[in-house]
Amino acid sequence: MLSVKQLEKRIIWISLAFAVVLLGLSALAINLFHVGLPTCLTDIKPFQKGELITHSPTHYELHYVARMWKFEPEDVTVPAGSTVDIYLSAADVTHGLIMLGTNLNLMAVPGVVNYARVKFDKPRVYQLLCHEFCGTGHDRMAAELHVVDAATFAARPSPPPAPEPTHPGYKLLDANLCTTCHSIDGQPGIGPTFKGLYGRTEKLRDGSTVAVNDAFIREKILHPDAKIVAGRFEQEMPKTDLSSEEIEEIIEYIQTLK
Amino acid sequence: MDLTERRIDIEPGLRRMILIEIIFPMVLLILGIYHGLMQVLYRAGMIRSSQFLGLSYFQGLTLHGVVNAIVFTTFFAVAFGYAIVRYYLGRPLNMKVAWLAFTLMMVGTLLAAVAILSGKATVLYTFYPPLRAHPAFYIGVVLLVVGSWIAFFNWLPPYFAWKREHSGEKVPLAVVGIFATFIIWLIATTPVAIEVIFLLIPWSMGWVATVNVPLARMLFWFFGHPLVYFWLVPAYVMYYTMLPKLAGGKLFSDFAGRLTFLWLVLYSAPVGIHHQFTEPGISSTWKFVHAFFTMLVAVPSFLTAFTIGASLEHGARERGGRGLLGWWTKLPYIDKDRWLFSYLFAGLVIFIFGGATGVINASYNLDTVVHNTSWLPAHFHQTVAGPVFLSYIGMSLFLVAELTGKQIRFRTLNVWMPYIWTLGIMIFSTGLFIGGAGGEPRRTNMGVSYADPQSHLYHADWGYAKMLGSIGGTIMTIAALMFFIVFFATLFSKRAKQGDLELIVSETYHDERVPAVQTFTPWLAGAALLLVIAYAPPIAQTIRSNFPGAPPYSQDNPRPISSAPNR
Numbered sequence: 001m002l003s004v005k006q007l008e009k010r011i012i013w014i015s016l017a018f019a020v021v022l023l024g025l026s027a028l029a030i031n032l033f034h035v036g037l038p039t040c041l042t043d044i045k046p047f048q049k050g051e052l053i054t055h056s057p058t059h060y061e062l063h064y065v066a067r068m069w070k071f072e073p074e075d076v077t078v079p080a081g082s083t084v085d086i087y088l089s090a091a092d093v094t095h096g097l098i099m100l101g102t103n104l105n106l107m108a109v110p111g112v113v114n115y116a117r118v119k120f121d122k123p124r125v126y127q128l129l130c131h132e133f134c135g136t137g138h139d140r141m142a143a144e145l146h147v148v149d150a151a152t153f154a155a156r157p158s159p160p161p162a163p164e165p166t167h168p169g170y171k172l173l174d175a176n177l178c179t180t181c182h183s184i185d186g187q188p189g190i191g192p193t194f195k196g197l198y199g200r201t202e203k204l205r206d207g208s209t210v211a212v213n214d215a216f217i218r219e220k221i222l223h224p225d226a227k228i229v230a231g232r233f234e235q236e237m238p239k240t241d242l243s244s245e246e247i248e249e250i251i252e253y254i255q256t257l258k
Numbered sequence: 259m260d261l262t263e264r265r266i267d268i269e270p271g272l273r274r275m276i277l278i279e280i281i282f283p284m285v286l287l288i289l290g291i292y293h294g295l296m297q298v299l300y301r302a303g304m305i306r307s308s309q310f311l312g313l314s315y316f317q318g319l320t321l322h323g324v325v326n327a328i329v330f331t332t333f334f335a336v337a338f339g340y341a342i343v344r345y346y347l348g349r350p351l352n353m354k355v356a357w358l359a360f361t362l363m364m365v366g367t368l369l370a371a372v373a374i375l376s377g378k379a380t381v382l383y384t385f386y387p388p389l390r391a392h393p394a395f396y397i398g399v400v401l402l403v404v405g406s407w408i409a410f411f412n413w414l415p416p417y418f419a420w421k422r423e424h425s426g427e428k429v430p431l432a433v434v435g436i437f438a439t440f441i442i443w444l445i446a447t448t449p450v451a452i453e454v455i456f457l458l459i460p461w462s463m464g465w466v467a468t469v470n471v472p473l474a475r476m477l478f479w480f481f482g483h484p485l486v487y488f489w490l491v492p493a494y495v496m497y498y499t500m501l502p503k504l505a506g507g508k509l510f511s512d513f514a515g516r517l518t519f520l521w522l523v524l525y526s527a528p529v530g531i532h533h534q535f536t537e538p539g540i541s542s543t544w545k546f547v548h549a550f551f552t553m554l555v556a557v558p559s560f561l562t563a564f565t566i567g568a569s570l571e572h573g574a575r576e577r578g579g580r581g582l583l584g585w586w587t588k589l590p591y592i593d594k595d596r597w598l599f600s601y602l603f604a605g606l607v608i609f610i611f612g613g614a615t616g617v618i619n620a621s622y623n624l625d626t627v628v629h630n631t632s633w634l635p636a637h638f639h640q641t642v643a644g645p646v647f648l649s650y651i652g653m654s655l656f657l658v659a660e661l662t663g664k665q666i667r668f669r670t671l672n673v674w675m676p677y678i679w680t681l682g683i684m685i686f687s688t689g690l691f692i693g694g695a696g697g698e699p700r701r702t703n704m705g706v707s708y709a710d711p712q713s714h715l716y717h718a719d720w721g722y723a724k725m726l727g728s729i730g731g732t733i734m735t736i737a738a739l740m741f742f743i744v745f746f747a748t749l750f751s752k753r754a755k756q757g758d759l760e761l762i763v764s765e766t767y768h769d770e771r772v773p774a775v776q777t778f779t780p781w782l783a784g785a786a787l788l789l790v791i792a793y794a795p796p797i798a799q800t801i802r803s804n805f806p807g808a809p810p811y812s813q814d815n816p817r818p819i820s821s822a823p824n825r
Contacts, residue, residue: 004768030546046806068816088538092818093811094386094471096536096630100697105626107537110388110471111805114538129708131630131699133316133382135389135813136308139703142715177816188714238815 044113046089058082066095066108069137069180069190071128077146079153080123088114096132099145107132120147137181137190169253176240184257191237192229195257203230217251261503261596262660262760266345271353273661273757275360279337280654282364283330284745286371290325291738293318298686298731301632301702302724303709315703316380316813323383324374327642329367331489332402334650335443336363336409338492339436341657345761346430349416359408366401369394380813382701384478385458387469390810390819393462396454403447410440428776431515432761435495437778438519443488445527445785450481461810467820468807472539473800479530480793487526487555489642493649494518496602497566503764504599505573505589512766514565516775518558523778524785525555528792532620536629539805544796545622551792552620559613566606572767594669598762601652604676605645608683612640615691630701632727633694636687643683643734648676655745663757667747671740679737686730693723 050065050072062084065072068091078084088097090108097106099118106114130141148156164170165184173179173194181191200212205228210216219226224237242250296318299305308314313321336359344351372394373379379395417437421429453474461469498515502508509515531548534540571585579585590596591603615637618624628634659666666672694700698720702708707715709724774780809818 068811092816093389093808094475096699098630098697098699103623103626105536105629107534107630109475109537109539110808112472112537112539114536129697129699129702131702132386133319133389133701135811135816138701139308139315140707140713140715142707180816238817 044087046091046111046113047087048089048091052076052078060084062086064088064097064108064143065091066097066130066134066141067091067180068093068135069130069141071097071130071141071143074143075146076144077148077153077156078120079150080120080147081150082147083117083119086116086118088116093134094132095130095134095141098129098131100127100129102126105131123147123149123152140190165253167249167253167256169249169251172242172246172250173253176242178240181237194254197257198251198255204228205230214251217254218247221247221250261762263763264760266348266759268344268661268759269350269353272340272344272351272356273759275353275356276337276340277658277661279333279340279360279363280658281749283325283333284651284654284742286325286367287330288742290322290330291735293322294326295731295735297322298728300705301709302728303705304728306705306710308703308706313375314377314380316382317374317377319701320374320380320382324370326647327383327489328399329370329402331642331646331650332406333363333367334654335439335488335492336406337657338495338650338653339409339413339440341759341761342432342436342495343413343416345759346433347416347420349419351416352412355408355412359405359412362401362405362408364405366398366403366405368398369401370398373398384482386478387458387461387471387474388808388811388818389813390462393459396459396462400451400454400459403451406440407444407447410444413437413440428512428771431509431512432495432499432763434516435491435498435519438523439488439491439495441523441778441782442484442491442526445523445789446481446484446488449477453477453481464820468809470800470805471808472537472803472805473797475534475537476531476540476793476797476800479533480527481530482533483530484526486638486641487522489646491519491522492653493602493605493645494562496649496653497562497606499764500598500762501566501602501764502569502573503762504596504602505570506577507569507571507573507575508765508767510565510568510572511768511770513768513770513772513775514561516772518561518565520775520778520781521558521561522555523781524788525551525557527785528788529555529620531792531796532622532625535622535625539800539803540796541799544792547792549620549622551788553617556613556617556620559609563606563610563613569764569767570603592673594673597666597669597673598652598656600673600676601648604680605648608640608644608648608680611684611687612637612644615640628694630699631694632690632698632700632723635700636690636694639683639690640687644680648679651741651745652676655741655748658745659748660760661757662749663753663755664748664751665754666744667751668740668744672744675737675740675744678740679734682730682733682735682737684730685726686734689723689726689728689730693720693727696720696723698723 047063048065049063051063052073053061053063055061057079058081060078060082062076064086066088086104088106088108090110092110094110095108097108098104102118104116104118106116108114124147126145126147128143128145130138134141170184181189183189183193184195186193186195197212201209202212203209210227216227220237221240221242224239296305296310300315340351370379373392374395379391381389381391381395385391385395417433457469457474460466498509529548529552531540531545532552535545570589574585574588577588579588589603590599592600619628619634619637655666658664696719698708704724707713708717708720710716809820812819
């Protein structure tokens with residue numbers, strides 16, 4: 001039977017040996033398997049525009065911009081077998097990006113660009129979520145990345161980019177960031193889409209109904225929390241400093257979105 | 259409980275202050291725990307709304323974090339520190355300074371509470387810029403912290419006076435522990451005070467237009483990790499100086515206790531970047547250095563596990579325990595006269611899991627799987643809502659009963675409460691661990707998206723994990739309710755005897771004399787050196803890089819505050 005003192009000594013030596021072995025293994029892992037973490041201490045100026053840049057049929061550069069409360073681009077398609085260099089920047093507050101089912105997990109910090117390289121082997125749809133609190137719409141901030149096989153990728157109809165609407169009403173919506181929450185093409189968002197909104201009848205939270213007409217839209221812009229549509233986000237819509245004429249332009253534009 | 263020997267007639271002023279410092283945050287804790295329950299209900303989709311009863315999800319989350327993790331813990335640590343310093347060092351304290359510290363802490367807490375409740379500080383307890391809180395929130399935080407510093411400085415004169423009178427004697431272990439707690443607190447809060455005073459307050463007042471976000475985040479996490487040892491060390495003080503006696507035995511090794519406390523002083527702070535592994539702007543080298551130091555800070559927790567395990571075994575054998583493992587049955591698990599045992603023991607059981615998952619999180623690249631998922635709250639609830647919470651509320655009840663001379667009411671409820679809490683937190687954490695490993699995000703009101711079948715973002719595969727989370731959270735709330743009944747019934751019961759200050763003091767089985775752990779000085783010098791090594795280069799890099807600054811934002815508007823009208 002060993003005394004406690006002798007036992008302790010033996011344990012200390014065994015622990016030290018273990019520690020040395022573990023340290024050696026970590027060094028090996030770093031050098032052999034290139035285990036690394038996002039490290040980008042760079043002079044890259046944070047970018048404001050999200051885009052997919054094709055370097056070759058199997059190598060892409062993907063610029064994600066995280067902003068309140070969406071990722072740009074929201075929907076990306078790449079072919080299976082491609083390597084994607086992902087650069088992430090934050091346009092306003094701090095966001096996070098996790099690609100479910102992978103170990104891609106990046107913080108989007110204002111002022112700095114984050115970087116990770118991902119190789120996509122098999123066709124699959126990946127969902128991306130924001131995982132850092134970024135304000136009211138954080139809970140719904142998500143995007144998708146589609147990996148498709150090479151044939152599908154080649155055959156996919158490449159729609160000409162939708163022309164930016166030139167209506168002055170759209171310009172106002174865009175400049176005041178209304179389009180962050182309200183789409184113009186029927187896409188779901190934090191607020192209702194503008195497409196087909198005008199003329200519809202909405203049920204309010206107090207049970208009454210209201211027609212979406214000039215008066216309602218004007219009231220909603222001027223007093224966002226006066227009437228709240230049932231089932232909608234209760235958080236008030238941010239106030240803007242739009243003039244009466246500008247609101248007219250916006251209403252006129254929304255009318256065109258049938 | 260007849261485990262105490264020496265009673266101290268405590269001065270009425272100090273007695274009153276300790277009582278208020280325990281009861282006031284306990285009242286706030288009711289609000290904090292209510293919002294904990296709300297979190298699991300929102301996240302499970304049982305509340306499908308962004309607000310409930312007038313408080314929004316993120317306002318509630320901010321309250322839950324600030325009250326439970328900052329206000330309750332800081333007030334308790336100060337109150338516990340007063341009790342220990344007064345009891346062991348045997349000298350009255352300077353009450354003018356003590357009341358000044360107390361006033362600053364109260365005013366700070368109230369300022370921050372008003373800011374949060376009025377919806378002007380929905381920034382969570384990490385208050386990451388460029389989300390901006392009302393200046394009152396930042397000023398409140400600073401006052402709370404500075405108040406706690408002053409309370410600590412007030413303990414130094416009695417400490418040095420004791421040392422002069424007892425030269426050559428060992429400083430009582432509990433005093434070493436509580437001083438280690440507040441040295442860690444000083445190390446931790448200095449960088450966050452710099453962040454708040456020099457970066458955030460001028461920026462939130464509008465005196466400067468932008469803030470360097472990477473620098474602010476690095477200063478925050480310089481604070482954020484030693485903070486958890488500030489929470490944990492008072493619990494360790496109870497484990498080392500009280501639990502052995504409650505178990506019927508002696509502390510196995512006095513040296514292990516001292517080494518644990520001093521090792522934490524040394525290593526608690528140069529590890530903060532392990533919270534920032536997935537961030538840009540910090541080179542991998544410094545991430546790896548911090549990962550390495552983090553593994554070293556796990557050592558004192560293992561030391562504690564084995565030392566306390568040995569002490570429990572000693573106690574059980576003294577109580578007639580036999581055999582290699584049979585002694586386990588002889589511990590006073592549900593002994594109403596030794597009820598504090600169940601609080602401390604249950605916390606230790608939870609901490610086994612909290613500690614193990616902590617090592618996973620700090621493991622550099624494993625972190626990329628779980629960073630910012632619900633895995634993280636599962637882990638830190640098993641630490642701060644496990645050993646920390648249970649030992650703090652147990653000791654709060656003990657001190658209140660002793661200081662007011664009351665008998666514990668509802669003794670059965672009291673002795674079972676920690677085990678029901680343990681059951682709740684294990685179920686809750688299991689749910690959050692499973693969800694987190696599958697990518698379920700933390701800090702997200704999933705009821706309006708991922709947990710809402712009507713939403714295009716709905717995740718049916720997270721349903722099981724969320725169900726476990728809400729069941730566990732509900733059981734925790736029931737256990738907390740049991741505690742509040744015991745606590746307030748005891749507080750408002752009839753006085754049974756003269757109130758005084760008494761603590762449980764364990765004897766020591768191996769009372770080693772190792773000179774290296776009899777003094778703070780070399781450990782403080784080592785801590786300073788490690789901090790310079792671990793933090794000077796990355797902070798210098800962050801400042802030199804001159805990242806574009808960020809203007810302030812409010813949580814409900816995608817435009818910066820300066821350009822948004824009407825606010």
